[in-house]
Amino acid sequence: MMEVLIPILVMCSIASGLAVLLAVADKYIASYGECKLIINKDTEITVEGGDTLLSYLIDNEIYMPSACGGKGTCGYCKLKVLEGGGTVLPTETPFLTKHDIAQAVRLACQVKVKKDVELGIPDDLLAAQQFKTVIEIIEDLTHDIKRIVFKLIDPEKIEFKAGQYVQFCIPETTEYRAYSVASQPSIADRIELMIRHIPGGLCSGYVHECLEEGDEIFLTGAYGDFYLREESTKDIICVAGGCGMAPIRSIVKHLHEKGSTRKITYFFGARQKRDLFCTEELRAIEKEFPNFKYIPALSEPISEDDWDGEVGLITATMQKHMKHDENQEAYLCGPPPMLEAAVKVLTAKGVSKSDIYYDEF
Ligand SMILES: Cc1cc2nc3c(=O)[nH]c(=O)nc-3n(C[C@H](O)[C@H](O)[C@H](O)COP(=O)(O)OP(=O)(O)OC[C@H]3O[C@@H](n4cnc5c(N)ncnc54)[C@H](O)[C@@H]3O)c2cc1C
Ligand code: FES
Known part of the structure; x- marks a missing residue:
């Protein structure tokens, strides 16, 4: 039995060692030169290839939703990659329906830019902005939920629909978390969030244990299809x-x-x-x-x-x-x-x- 197992184990360790080496070589040695990101056929961004679409988009102030820091575990960073994205990766398939795949939907954090790429990004995502804010009020609503009021500094105003969410950028990380806006759209110079403490949670832990009034925090948004249908009379x-x-x-x-x-x-x-x-x-x-x-x-x-x-x-x-x-x-x-x-x-x-x-x- 052992005579059969040992060669298999050796082969497996060589294969996984090679995979790690290839990934490291791809990250640090491979050079893809200048690549173009063509967005909705009308905007071109030139980047030095090799990194993910998500990183390039955020670097270029296109704030795609992302709640896992680009680890491929939240499924929020969907967009259409119409050309140049290669094949869908196994890390993407849990988040993509058959319809998504037929429509060329991909996860921006999993697609590496190696050549010119043609993208389809909905206008509402392109309109999402980053907001520098200062914490004005932190108060307990219950034993595990806090109400946080953010005063917008730059830009000073936000437009959103009642029901939509923003993303909280956790300081000193590249991680974001989604939080629904609790205030109404007429209050354009402030954002209120209600954040429940999840024991061991990165963002909610930060908010409950470290965040103080006067701190500067970056939010992005607004996002989401969950919003009040104002045209309805129902x-x-x-x-x-x-x-x-x-x-x-x-x-x-x-x-x-x-x-x-x-x-x-x-x-x-x-x-x-x-x-x-x-x-x-x-x-x-x-x-x-x-x-x-x-x-x-x-x-x-x-x-x-x-x-x-x-x-x-x-x-x-x-x-x-x-x-x-x-x-x-x-x-x-x-x-x-x-x-x-x-x-x-x-x-x-x-x-x-x-x-x-x-x-x-
Ligand atoms: C559209 C949208 C709007 C949201 N709005 C709000 C909001 O208004 N207020 C709010 O408090 N949260 C809201 N959330 C949830 C929020 O985005 C975070 O997921 C939550 O705060 C946990 O993040 P964390 O970094 O603290 O925990 P993480 O570090 O992400 O997770 C730590 C651990 O806790 C587990 N975990 C994560 N979330 C939960 C949960 N809800 N219950 C139990 N275990 C969990 C994870 O699986 C993980 O094991 C919203 C989520 C979405 C998608
Ligand atoms: S950012 Fe979470 S899956 Fe892409």
């Missing part, structure tokens, strides 16, 4: 849990400011009373804005909570309060299992799948 169902509050708060405050006549029902799921936040603010909006209703539910209230509101999963509360009506659209934000269960209730209540928008986190 009634609105919002469903959120945890920091899913952030984009829904932005949507509700925006609709309130605009004096929308659409009926809005907001279901918020939390475990215990200590996980509820923004309650007074939402109750105040409810008083001024009769077409808005806020319905929180606690899944595991404890006796000290003295809770006389809805108890159980948020989906049970939706089931109880929602009427069957096709004239509704829904905005959902929270962990994937909650979203999955909420979609089932919504479709059973007549909401078309094409009228359900969601962000998972």
Whole structure:
């Protein structure tokens, strides 16, 4: 048995050693000369080949979304590589659907530039900017969620749609994380985020343990297809849990400011009373804005909570309060299992799948 295994093991170590050597040689020795990045057929950027598309785009102030520092583990940095990108790599396939591959979609952090490359980048991504900001306020919303207010320094104003997100650049790293904007678009000179502490988390750990008022932080954005469809006249169902509050708060405050006549029902799921936040603010909006209703539910209230509101999963509360009506659209934000269960209730209540928008986190 050992006589068979030893040559195989030797071959494997030689092969992996060669692969490492080739990768090192490719990085430090190979020279690809000047390469052109041609974007949407109208913009050309000349780079010295050898690095990834993502690095060149960020160097040239094209702020592609990226939540893993280019490690190929978040799948955010998608764009179309129409020419010159080579074959799709095994590191990309977990993030690409068959439709993506047919449309030449690739992960910018995995495509190395070795010759001229033709790219298709949506206009909204090209419009994303980097913002130098200063931290104005940090406050606790719950035992594990902080509200952070960033004052924009350069540029001084941001345009975004209620529901979209920005990326937080973690100081002294090349890593970014996505956070939904919790403030409404009319506040253009500040960005509010709500950030939950994930134990061991790089960014949320930094925010909860190191970030201080007065610190300078870079944000990029705005991004995302999860935003309020303003042209619609349908009634609105919002469903959120945890920091899913952030984009829904932005949507509700925006609709309130605009004096929308659409009926809005907001279901918020939390475990215990200590996980509820923004309650007074939402109750105040409810008083001024009769077409808005806020319905929180606690899944595991404890006796000290003295809770006389809805108890159980948020989906049970939706089931109880929602009427069957096709004239509704829904905005959902929270962990994937909650979203999955909420979609089932919504479709059973007549909401078309094409009228359900969601962000998972
Ligand atoms: C569009 C979008 C909007 C988002 N908006 C918000 C927001 O408004 N507020 C907010 O707090 N977060 C939000 N997130 C999540 C956020 O981007 C980060 O993923 C989160 O803060 C964790 O980053 P980290 O660097 O602290 O943890 P990492 O260093 O990335 O992860 C550390 C460990 O924690 C695990 N982990 C990561 N996320 C979670 C999680 N949610 N629950 C349990 N374990 C986890 C990872 O698998 C890893 O093992 C959003 C995500 C997306 C995609
Ligand atoms: S940046 Fe995360 S997959 Fe490309």
